[in-house]
Amino acid sequence: MHRRSKSWSPMDAERVRTQCAGALLAAAGLLVPGVMVCGGWAQAPAAQASGTQSGSQNRRPLTVDSDPVPVPEGDAPVASKPAATGAQATAGEITRENGKFTLRANAYEVRLNASVIDSSGQPVDSLPQDAFKVYEDGAPQSIVGFRHEDLPVSLGILIDSSGSMYDKRTSVDAASLDLVKLSNHEDEAFLVDFSSEPYLDTDFTNDVAKLQQGLSYIKSSGGTALYDAVIASADYLAKNAKRPKQVLLIVTDGEDNASGASLETTIRRVQDLDGPAIYCIGLLFGDDVSRSEARHAREVLTELALQTGGQAYFPKSLKEVDGITHEVAADIRTQYTISYHSTKSPELGGYRTIHVEAKAKGYRGLQVRTRTGYFPKTAANANPGGFSAPPAH
DSSP: OOOOOSOOOHHHHHHHHHHHTTOOOOOTTOOOOOOOOSSSOOOOOOOOOOSSOOSOTTOEEOOOOSOOOOOOOSOOOOOOOOOEEGGGOOTTOEEEETTEEEEOOOOEEEEEEEEEEOTTSOBOOOOOGGGEEEEETTEEEOEEEEEOSOOOEEEEEEEEOSGGGGGGHHHHHHHHHHHHHTSOTTOEEEEEEESSSEEEEEEEEOOHHHHHHHHHTOOOOSOOOHHHHHHHHHHHHHHHOSSSEEEEEEEESSOOOSOSSOHHHHHHHHHHTTOOEEEEEEOOOSTTSOHHHHHHHHHHHHHHHHHHTOOEEOOSSGGGHHHHHHHHHHHHHTOEEEEEEESSOGGGOSOEEEEEEEOOTTOOSOEEEOOOEEOOOOGGGOOOOOOOOOOOO
8 A cells, every 4th residue: 555645636546446446354243233314325425536635645545435335125035046066155045065955054143342331321341141132123132152351443543634623633632642542452543534535644553653643644624524534434444454343433523514425325334344333522612613513513423423332422621532532442441242143144135223131130220332233244235445545656
């Protein structure tokens, strides 16, 4: 992957995107959350190539995938197929091997990262497996895997670099670095800043000094392309992350006003990519933020977090930001990991709702926060777009 040293044309961007379209690296074991918001789904256009690039040449543009493949909807039965031989066999088919016929069961594993709070809002991190019940589309599911430990994470830090963030950057930068310092030593993190388009400032690393250097590349100017940044960062995770547990942290002070994608497209794209849990810090205070903008931005950030199993925070001042990053780090490191085999075949397609309950002696009103649903991972939606390096010169 080459560093960008000069601007490049939309034709160049399309050629590189096409060359990269064959790349496939799905995060092992994770499944995506799903949601249908405000009706249909919009198509995500490719991010346009920029003109003169601001900041260091170490910053690289992220290219939003222009053609996320739609997932088949509905629960129509899959047509029967003739018996296949061993190498051709897929789950749910009758196969013939050495003169014997075998029906291959389609056991589709769904993995959930879940946080639990009690009736007073305090985290609960000492529950056994039998305290949990999982339902998919209302049907009970059998838990086949349960872990409660500090698992390594692939983390993306997305910082709003629009002009209105100029006076907030010092506090935001310090809090971002603290989040990495509080992480598992096996975690990996990358840094993205977004204004009118998203840029990659630092590739995956666990070196705080490299991330700090990446922060120095960010120059505050332009609009806010939040949706494009989320899609491109989710693509990057799907293609490059080494850890199955994945998280995006977004820090922004306003609503999206520059993306080609919509909120609906963004959520669906994250679903199609075995996407990350999204945590949001909305700096929706100050004289430069109108009430209507703050209200809409709050709704957007809350929706992104809700549908992916993350959390949205809305501090009242910059003094609270660092404390919030401590909360995010603690939440990520103390989650339960629950796996189950879906009772529905992935070939049926369609969105599946997930509901998790927790009950244990000595606790009342336990609430479980995790993804609200998912679209099953199939060959049709397995190819991530991601951001591309510019062509070699």
